[in-house]
Amino acid sequence: MTIDWAALGSVFGVSLVVTVGLVALFTLGVMGLSRQERAAAEGGSATLAVTGAYACFAACAAAVAYGISLIVA
Numbered sequence: 001m002t003i004d005w006a007a008l009g010s011v012f013g014v015s016l017v018v019t020v021g022l023v024a025l026f027t028l029g030v031m032g033l034s035r036q037e038r039a040a041a042e043g044g045s046a047t048l049a050v051t052g053a054y055a056c057f058a059a060c061a062a063a064v065a066y067g068i069s070l071i072v073a
Contacts, residue, residue: 029056
């Protein structure tokens with residue numbers, strides 16, 4: 001049995017990049033929602049921040065759904 005180190009390294013690299021990207025998207029979504037709460041406390045509105053937060057969460061959900069579809073198929 002031989003190990004294809006190039007393929008293993010490729011899978012590791014792609015997994016690392018996708019994981020960091022998803023965590024960054026989720027973090028941006030949480031930051032957008034916290035800005036909305038801060039703006040509401042100050043009497044303003046942050047509709048752009050909330051819209052961006054929901055877009056980040058939707059992108060995270062789409063990436064997870066795509067990953068699950070890859071596993072199932």
